[in-house]
Amino acid sequence: MAFRSILVISRMQYARIACASSNSITSHSPNYKLMYSTQTSPRKSIYKTEEAKKIRFYVLERYYKYLKTYETILEKKFPGAMRVYRVFVDGIRDFYTDFKAFVRIVRTLNTPGKNLFSLTLNEIELYEQMPKDMRRVAPVLLISALPLANYVIFPLAYYFPRHLLCRHFWTLQQRSEFNIIFLRKRLIHNRPVFRHLQLQLPRLKRHKLHKKWSNILGQLGSGVQPTVAEILEVKDLFMDEPYHLFYLSGNHVKHLIRIHDLHAGWFKRTRLGDKAIILQAMDHAILQEGGLQNLPTDALRNACLIRGLNPTNMKTDDMIRWMNKWIEVSNEIDKDSLSLLLHCPILLGYNQPSNWRLIYTYKSIL
Numbered sequence: 001m002a003f004r005s006i007l008v009i010s011r012m013q014y015a016r017i018a019c020a021s022s023n024s025i026t027s028h029s030p031n032y033k034l035m036y037s038t039q040t041s042p043r044k045s046i047y048k049t050e051e052a053k054k055i056r057f058y059v060l061e062r063y064y065k066y067l068k069t070y071e072t073i074l075e076k077k078f079p080g081a082m083r084v085y086r087v088f089v090d091g092i093r094d095f096y097t098d099f100k101a102f103v104r105i106v107r108t109l110n111t112p113g114k115n116l117f118s119l120t121l122n123e124i125e126l127y128e129q130m131p132k133d134m135r136r137v138a139p140v141l142l143i144s145a146l147p148l149a150n151y152v153i154f155p156l157a158y159y160f161p162r163h164l165l166c167r168h169f170w171t172l173q174q175r176s177e178f179n180i181i182f183l184r185k186r187l188i189h190n191r192p193v194f195r196h197l198q199l200q201l202p203r204l205k206r207h208k209l210h211k212k213w214s215n216i217l218g219q220l221g222s223g224v225q226p227t228v229a230e231i232l233e234v235k236d237l238f239m240d241e242p243y244h245l246f247y248l249s250g251n252h253v254k255h256l257i258r259i260h261d262l263h264a265g266w267f268k269r270t271r272l273g274d275k276a277i278i279l280q281a282m283d284h285a286i287l288q289e290g291g292l293q294n295l296p297t298d299a300l301r302n303a304c305l306i307r308g309l310n311p312t313n314m315k316t317d318d319m320i321r322w323m324n325k326w327i328e329v330s331n332e333i334d335k336d337s338l339s340l341l342l343h344c345p346i347l348l349g350y351n352q353p354s355n356w357r358l359i360y361t362y363k364s365i366l
Contacts, residue, residue, distance in 0.1 A: 084158050091169030095137065098168065102130040116281035124285055125302070128278050133166035135263070140164050179305055182261070184358050186308060189258040194220060194346050196252040200242040209234050216347070223351050228328045231340075231347050235332065238340035245269045245339045259308060259345050276338035279307070283330040292320045292327075308345030310354040322348070 105127050108114050116124060140157045144150045157164040162178050170178065198217055204210045213234045216226045241247045246269065248256070253268050260275050262268075282303070286292060292300065300319050301311040307326055311319055325348055333341045340347075349355055 084154065087158060087161075087169055088154060091165065094168040095133070095166070098126060098130060099134070102126055116278060117284050119281065119285065121282060121285035121289055121299070124278065124282050125306075128282075128306075129167075132261070133168065136166045137164075137169070180310070180312060180358065183305055183308070183310055186259050186261055187310070187355055187359050189255040190308075190346055190350055190355075192255040193252065193259060193343070194350060196249065196255070197243070197343070197346070203242055204237070207237070209237055213237055220346070220350050225349075225351050226347060228325050231329055231344075232332055235337050235340055238343070239336045243339055243343070244336075245272055245342075248339070256342060260342065272342055273338050276333070276341045279341060280330055280333060282306070283327045286323075286327065292323050307349075308355075309349050309352060310358045312354060312358070314354055322352070 101123075105119065105123050108119070109116070109127075116127070119127070140153055143153045153164075157169075161170055161174060162181070167175055167178075194217075198221075201210075201214060201217060204213060207213075212230065216230055216234060219226050237243050245253075248269075253272070254264065256272060257264055257268050260272065262271050262275060286295065286303070289295075295303065297316060300316065300323070303323060304311040304314075304319050307323075309319075309322055326344060329344055329348070330341055
């Protein structure tokens with residue numbers, strides 16, 4: 001399959017070159033005719049008669065039309081090989097387009113007076129997502145540059161797109177399916193983070209917010225989500241010990257990193273802080289661009305996914321209602337309380353029915 005695919009694609013590239021050459025000939029046919037008609041030579045021209053000239057140009061025209069439809073012919077004869085070809089050609093084009101936009105955004109952010117809050121929602125989402133796509137697809141791009149390696153790596157990547165490719169190479173159906181798989185992997189870290197929040201409760205016995213915080217944890221443990229007002233009342237707990245990012249345990253940070261879809265490498269706390277600022281900037285951009293009501297359905301679903309809510313089978317009004325709660329909390333966050341925003345997937349989404357269904361009834365997709 002791999003050799004057949006590469007052979008067909010090579011034939012396509014040859015056909016395109018031949019087509020371009022043929023087009024060049026036909027587009028300059030008057031000069032071409034003039035060249036032969038005005039040329040003087042002691043030899044007798046084999047193109048002297050008008051019939052011979054007509055036959056030559058008829059053959060060239062038919063050949064040119066054949067080359068123009070060659071891709072269609074290949075799609076009929078080799079549909080599998082053409083699908084592979086389309087996946088990588090279209091994917092590379094889209095990836096390169098987004099990469100150029102990402103570089104432009106980075107340059108903008110390095111301009112004095114510019115920051116994330118001056119970008120549009122699409123730009124912020126691209127700035128947050130593109131590094132993940134680059135890491136995911138980098139091995140395939142690097143290995144394919146080795147001699148003969150593309151005969152192996154491209155078919156492998158085609159058959160394992162979730163593991164070896166990024167969203168630019170996925171179909172719409174694959175994007176929807178893979179996003180749910182990735183979200184489920186994040187949601188299974190909700191309970192460990194909730195347990196870590198509970199573990200610190202005894203240390204707050206003498207704190208003035210102990211009773212309110214204990215009540216919130218009790219609600220979460222009994223299947224009820226606290227209100228926005230109740231969450232904001234305990235904001236001070238996330239500005240100092242024990243819930244400020246600086247004081248979280250290593251295991252707590254490890255699970256929080258996974259909830260927010262960050263790699264488990266170096267500078268975890270710094271990257272969590274950066275993630276909170278990105279989320280705040282997204283919330284700000286949504287309000288600047290007309291609010292949640294003006295978001296297209298796909299953009300609204302993506303906003304829920306980013307923040308840890310499974311939008312599958314949710315009504316638009318329900319998604320908007322949940323996002324409004326998130327933004328209400330986000331508007332009250334400052335640089336000292338970023339940890340509170342990072343824990344909102346638990347405080348606002350731990351008992352959401354769509355999340356529980358995904359965790360416990362969607363195991364077969366993994």
